[in-house]
Amino acid sequence: MIPGGETWRRFRRDRAAWIAFLFLAVVLAGSLAAPLLPLPSPSAIALQDEPIPPVPPWKELVRPGFRADPWGLSALDLRLVSVRQSIFGELQTAPWLGTDAKGRDLLARVVWGSRTSILAALAAALASLAIGVAWGLGAGFAGRKVDEALMRTVDALQSLPFLFLVIFLIGIVNEYRSELEARGIGRETVFYLVLGAVAWLPMARMVRAQVLGLRRSAFVEAARVAGASTPRILAAHVLPNVLPVVLVALSLTIPTVMLYEAFLSFLGLGIEPPQVSWGILAADGTEAINPVRIAWWLVLAPALAMGSVLFALNVVGDGLRDAIDPRLRGRT
Amino acid sequence: MIRFLAGRCLGFALTLAAVVLVSFVLMRAVRGGPFDAERRLDPAIERNLRARYHLDWPVHLQLLQYVGPLNLDERGARFLGGDGSRVLGGVLAGDFGPSLRYRDQTVGDILAQSLPVSLALGCAALLWALTFGLLAGVVSAVRRGTRTDLALRFLATALVALPNFVVASALVILLAFLWPLLPVAGWGSWRHLVLPSLALGAPVGAHVARIARTGMLETLSQDFVRAARGKGMPERIVLLRHALPGALVPVASYLGPAAAGVLTGSLVIERIFAIPGAGSHFVNSALNRDYTLAMGVTIVYCVLVYALNTGVDVLHRVLDPRIARESA
DSSP, X not given: OOOOHHHHHHHHHXXXXXHHHHHHHHHHHHHHTGGGSOOOOTTOOOOOSSXXXXXXXXXXXXXXXXXXXXXXXXXXXXXXXXXXXXXXXXXXXXXXXXXXXXXXXXXXXXXXXXXXXXXXXXXXXXXXXXXXXXXXXXXXXXXXXXXXXXXXXXXXXXXXXXXXXXXXXXXXXXXXXXXXXXXXXXXXXHHHHHHHHHHTHHHHHHHHHHHHHHHTSHHHHHHHHTTOOHHHIIIIIIHHHHHHXXXXXXXXXXXXXXXXXXXXXXXXXXXXXXXXXXXXXXXXXXXXXXXXXXXXXXXXXXXXXXXXXXXXXXXXXXXXXXXXXXXXXXXX | OHHHHHHHHHHHHHHHHHHHHHHHHHHHHOSSOTTSSSSOOOHHHHHHHHHHTTTTSOHHHHHHHHHSOOOOXXXXXXXXXXXXXXXXXXXXXXXXXXXXXXXXXXXXXXXXXXXXXXXXXXXXXXXXXXXXXXXXXXXXXXXXXXXXXXXXXXXXXXXXXXXXXXXXHHHHIXXXXXXXXXXXXXXXXXXXXHHHHHHHHHHHHHHXXXXXHHHHHHHHTSHHHHHHXXXXXXXXXXXXXXXXXXXXXXXXXXXXXXXXXHHHHHHHHHHHTTOOSHHHHHHXXXXXXXXXXXXXXXXXXXXXXXXXXXXXXXXXXXXXXHHHHHHO
């Protein structure tokens, strides 16, 4: 059951899942390498009053004019930007996806915005792995009373409209932002923590279900008879067999949390300008809709970015589920 | 069944108490009061305002005053209980206190105006979602493996993946600007309801379609369906009378999460379409530090979702008695 060579082969044979996987890898690479790419600065404002429609790359590939304004970048990113300047100099891509009403390049904003989504996904994954797996292991293995208590908590939390509580929490945390920033905890850190705090519930549930089954299995009994301690049984026998379920749970959680991020940023409760996120881009696009002039690219670009990545994640998740347990093929 | 319901109610009471307690203590512990937002008030006025909203009381008395129908006015605040001559409201009595931002309205007033709007929107969205979702799910299960199935599944996955505000902007561009059929935003007639409820119902409908397809495929492979076909029943009756009820069970159990999703989604949709519902009030109150309003909406929505979830579980047990036996 450990996702080894056989699972990987099955996954690669699933054409759609494999293409989606490659697509996600390209997106990830592009977003990590964003400072190295010859993109315009995502926050460089050009004085004008109209958004510029897209200029396709075959009409105009690059144009000069790159200015390295440090738009709140980390030290590493700044160094990468200087590397980029030594490679490409002043050159930057023409507005292939157009610009927004302030003249900021949309392609650059979409690429930089992907970093926010990836961080949100990372926060969700870490929280699921740290809290969710431990919670599920505890509930599944520690006996009936602990199980009851832990799972009732999960039930209770899951039965609440959680996003309301999250928004409420974010509103309250905002009151303390200057204190938190003085201690080096940025608003974004808090935001990612809150996202992580929502993300671990499905993981706990799925891991627990798997552990309950494993606990009664013959090889765990055998290990116990042979005198293995509980931590050893958990680490050496249970955990490796939980791994497939963990992967499946992650494939369900990550898209959800990326949606939450976009949702909250859209409402102005998540990432704030000058940082970019796909939610903010979508909000800008929605605001720019008016009957006089439809700046369709402002709506389409973030929608396509978000839609394609989430779609690919769903496809990869389905493929992963099928590859890990072929009996489930076509069930979801 | 009674034991199940009692357990559910107890669990809910505990959860809600925890939610109220934590959020209450958090929001009162916050340093910045709701009155120091724009310009400094005269100290005397601010003192009066704080006294009016009992912000000058110790936190535990504020909590009691907020939760229960107890008399804790100025005289009573000194010792718990007061003289009992006047009973103040409280959440348990259905009174969520005054709004801290709209000073002449109580949270109850605001909810009474905005909740029906949100519920109308939510019901319309659920109706769309169930109609289209079930139809798409059944068609795609019956036509399994054909192009229709593929297209419907692609559409469902795309709608699950896209956030509802993207769907909303697409609908507005298509059906309000390019082909001006429906109003862009606002509230008032049924025509204002169409676009927002479609956008709100889209992801839910997509989920319903996927669940219905799976359930339908499962029941179609069962022996009793084969038996019905073997007896020579018309395919329409096999599908509608024999297979569909089985496929409805998983859809019914999804209704609880669906309702929660619709309520949550309405936060964004109400904002896009400028609908004066509880969701937009909630977002504004979170941004404006209108704590009592934010808490009121949170509590009401928690109760709504919990009641729906419990109702769905009861329905589920009625539809499929095996579940009750398994968990007993």
